Amino acid sequence: MKLRQAAFAALSLAISHVQRTYASALTTAIPAGQKMCFYAEVDKEKEKIGFYFAVQSGGTFDIDFEVRDPRDVVILDGKQERQGDYIMTANHIGEYSFCFENDMSTITEKLVDFDIMVESEPRKETPGKPSQLSEHTSALEESIFKLNGMLSSIERSQKYFHTRENRGFSIVKSTHDRIFWYSFLECIGIVGMACAQVYVLQTFFNRTGRKYKV
Template identity: 50%
Template sequence: MRSITTLLVLFLTALLSILPSSVQGAALTTSVDPHTRACFYAWVDKAGEKVGFYFAVQSGGSFDIEYSVLDPHEKIVVTGVKERQADLVFTGNSVGEYSFCFENSMSSFAVKIIDFDITVESEPRLTLPVSAAALLSEHSAPLEESISKVDSQLTQITRMQRYFRTWENRGFATVRQTLSKITWYSIIDMLVMIGVAVAQVYIVRYLFDKGSTKRYRV
């Protein structure tokens, strides 16, 4: 009985050790006014952690933004100008607070709406003794492979959802802009037609005015 309990404890410990790594993250939406800078922060507990940064401009102007990522020492990790979206993963080599900033300095009146998320991923360590891990490696390998495959498929699905959502918003914005242009063109065209008709009436009245001393042959 004791041996069965020991094996069960070892199996559960091994299962916990091969589960996907713990992730701290946040999925957010923010608006950046013209000529303003918005920054968000994430804390890295230890050197070597994986930091993920994704954003996509959903509306505003040409759907582009300036962005920069700074480490705790205010050094630039990555930066970009006139970027519509980005999906980055880098290693946090310094412990401390990382800054993720958006700057809307290119627009004079357009407010940029941005979807983004920041993740800090910590890789777990195997705490089992080497001998116990060796005993369970043969049984845990298929499970570990299945978990890794599911995690990869979920990541692909999430990225596809982000992609379709971004292009849906941009397509809707393009349709709305086109509709606005057609509406204003129709209004201007109607005003021009009314102006021409009114001008023709006054010209005809002027030419055929009875009080006029001039005669015109038609």
């Protein structure tokens, strides 16, 4: 019974810690020449902020970005980046902004997949008497946090392959369209050359009013 109670207490502790973590995974289209910002609220200092993004389609799959703290100070930025995965420590309480700029493009919009996560850094203290729960809770808690880390790694890998798939599909579609229009223009050119040859031959044999039988 004591072992079950210890395991239940450790599991409740880990779940309560996971509930303190919140994230927002979104996909948005950023039109050409525009800037879009998203915000995350931090209510405690030294919290961890995770920021991931990847350009799924549009142009050369790059975009400008910047992250500002509640004092409107730039703490992270990049130019013409295809994707990024960052972990930051919030030194100030308030609203953090995450902005994407598509100023370098005048026609093409960019489709961006991004994830903003805010997570408390310290773990909660283990409830109950340390002599009764410390040994069991520590082992179970560490196992749960390791599983959480492995799941996060798998999720990142899935996002990476999803991005590669979208980029590959975009390249294949662009190549297919180019081949189609090249073949279409080539057919028009061949038909035009055939018509021009017929016209030249008719003009050659009908010039000066003389007709020849071929």
